[in-house]
Amino acid sequence: MKDFTWWNPTKVHFGRGTIARIADELEAAEIRSVLLLYGGKAIFKNGAYAQVAEALTQKGIVFPELGGVRPNPRIDKVREAVARIRASRIEAIVPVGGGSVFDSAKAIAAGACYEGDAWDFFEGRKVEKALPIFGVLTASATSSEVNGIAVVSNPEREAKTSMNSPLLYPRVAVIDPSLQFTLPETQTVYGGIDIMAHVLERVLDGDAGVEMVDEQGYALIRSMIRLIPELLEEPEDYEARAEYAWAGSLAHNGFLSCGRAARGDFSSHRLGHSLSLLFDTPHGASLSVMMPAWGRYLCERHPTPFARLAEAVFDVFDGSEEERALEGIELLEDFFRSVGAPTTLRELKIEESDIERLAANASAGGGFGVLKNLDAKDVLEIYKLAY
Amino acid sequence: MKDFTWWNPTKVHFGRGTIARIADELEAAEIRSVLLLYGGKAIFKNGAYAQVAEALTQKGIVFPELGGVRPNPRIDKVREAVARIRASRIEAIVPVGGGSVFDSAKAIAAGACYEGDAWDFFEGRKVEKALPIFGVLTASATSSEVNGIAVVSNPEREAKTSMNSPLLYPRVAVIDPSLQFTLPETQTVYGGIDIMAHVLERVLDGDAGVEMVDEQGYALIRSMIRLIPELLEEPEDYEARAEYAWAGSLAHNGFLSCGRAARGDFSSHRLGHSLSLLFDTPHGASLSVMMPAWGRYLCERHPTPFARLAEAVFDVFDGSEEERALEGIELLEDFFRSVGAPTTLRELKIEESDIERLAANASAGGGFGVLKNLDAKDVLEIYKLAY
Incomplete structure (x- = not known):
């Protein structure tokens, strides 16, 4: 075995009906305003959106929304989100979705704390600071909910590449497997x-x-x-x-x-x-x-x-x-x-x-x-x- | 699968010659004074003591020592350590040893932040606060280096029992397998x-x-x-x-x-x-x-x-x-x-x-x-x- 450092700080709440924990955790971290990030319409059908929205509302947490993250997510959506955050008081990102939504959330979390273009991180720039991520997983595949990796595409450059930082591990990931009953x-x-x-x-x-x-x-x-x-x-x-x-x-x-x-x-x-x-x-x-x-x-x-x-x-x-x-x-x-x-x-x-x-x-x-x-x-x- | 929460915040540095990392981590946490806790003479023979002492000295970290933790560790040694810490400015515990030393370090870490007797934790008292633990493992067996559990004996009560708290996960554990070459x-x-x-x-x-x-x-x-x-x-x-x-x-x-x-x-x-x-x-x-x-x-x-x-x-x-x-x-x-x-x-x-x-x-x-x-x-x- 070669030398290594093992460190994985993400807290996972796993099980049926655990979604409301996301709001408990945000409250415990004294976070009052989050960007609720999602992909398509699935979260409205599988009940994830309704449960997240209710839990956040009950705790008085404000949650401006941004949908439309696509599979094989793209840097333009990341830039759109970063611009939204810069004009607001958003303190954390709440991805609700699968790997593409979590990956985008990471690029957004880093991009929001950086003056340049978020694509720089995919060309090797080190993340110095990032907003915390508290996510709800609705489709298992990438492990993005428990690692510091994000993969994003940049069609202009014909590039699909990854960034990776210890600052990008989600602080909390909620995994309710029953949300995946309705996956295609x-x-x-x-x-x-x-x-x-x-x-x-x-x-x-x-x-x-x-x-x-x-x-x-x-x-x-x-x-x-x-x-x-x-x-x-x-x-x-x-x-x-x-x-x-x-x-x-x-x-x-x-x-x-x-x-x-x-x-x-x-x-x-x-x-x-x-x-x-x-x-x-x-x-x-x-x-x-x-x-x-x-x-x-x-x-x-x-x-x-x-x-x-x-x-x-x-x-x-x-x-x-x-x-x-x-x-x-x-x-x-x-x-x-x-x-x-x-x-x-x-x-x-x-x-x-x-x-x-x-x-x-x-x-x-x-x-x-x-x-x-x-x-x-x-x-x-x-x-x-x-x- | 039943619902669960997974959270394991310990950072592990694993490999040959990694011991000095313990001092790097203490320095990064701005800790200047630690209790170096150990068991018998093994750490003087296998080189662990010398490496830890050198690394701490190089960083200017003060490390009063307490040895004599025995296998099947006992509450009296925990009490002795707690008394030492109360009379000092010790900010963290550095166990250097196997499971018994790590287990004792946890009871000490909690006991040092509590006015009553450390045995109370083994009778169900909840840990509210604890000193951080930065440990060096010299014998693998119990996983104590990566969990929040401590098992300690109280011969007066004919009891060997455990305590468990999320506050007791070591913040850092260094595991150098070559230290275990000389185990009996x-x-x-x-x-x-x-x-x-x-x-x-x-x-x-x-x-x-x-x-x-x-x-x-x-x-x-x-x-x-x-x-x-x-x-x-x-x-x-x-x-x-x-x-x-x-x-x-x-x-x-x-x-x-x-x-x-x-x-x-x-x-x-x-x-x-x-x-x-x-x-x-x-x-x-x-x-x-x-x-x-x-x-x-x-x-x-x-x-x-x-x-x-x-x-x-x-x-x-x-x-x-x-x-x-x-x-x-x-x-x-x-x-x-x-x-x-x-x-x-x-x-x-x-x-x-x-x-x-x-x-x-x-x-x-x-x-x-x-x-x-x-x-x-x-x-x-x-x-x-x-x-």
């Missing part, structure tokens, strides 16, 4: 694949010194392989929703990175981000396509982590290491297909002629990756394999 | 069994709604079954020490309690505490004796959690649920024996005639337990089975 089926699938990807990108990074941490990861993946089909069968199964939601928070709260040399290999996310940016592919779908292609490309020369995954998750014990590695990737791909996720660019209606552009976008910032540092040629080959 | 073999074994017990007492509590959390626990137990023998073979294997140490912190930092109806069934700890109190049995040895006896007593009428353990940890797939349950307990006991831990009261040199007294002590506070609430008769039978 695709979101249950794509969110679940995002959760799996956060784990896979750790256990497949080739680090040999973190077996105990990897075992935690394998267990999470097995749980997700059990839970996603259960929820497709019975979307209002509270127990399955709850396990799924909590797995979603654990997958990317940092604990699976502890002791890793590189904290994980996020190549599949990088490869997927270009799909989302250029073709607005849902994040989870970008991963179900790119993870297997990335694995196929690397598993012959780097079979060990894939073979270990095959054994620990899919009970593959027979054959050479290379054979087990490939079988593990095939079984993972089979699972993605079995829950209705795409596994090829073709299914995303992307043309073969788009591949060069995709590869150029993904490689624009230079090589990336841990198991193998992927250069422009590697990236092109992986997109071709994904076709 | 028995401490590696007993610490490891304590870690396993913290997990077992969750996964065996009979809660059916937390499969995903249980899977995390089974993975930790499998890791410990791999690591303890590795360390007996090669005590200076840094990787194994590091995995063991981090497993030790995860086992009882609260994350395995998330979603459980009862947060775990600590009957084996309760049964073991009476052994430690009356016969000064090492904590880990009390657990290797009492866990299997507790399991044997309950597994016929409550086979499910034991059978699941047998399957998930020991690959026992054949036979009826009752048969698998019993086989799992036998394999656990075999493992304890294989690493040299006692599994009977006889090996602890406890006489058959002591059993009544043990049972009376353990039952003094009334029934306890989750999988089954154990009354005085149950407790007596379990001690008999342990003989």
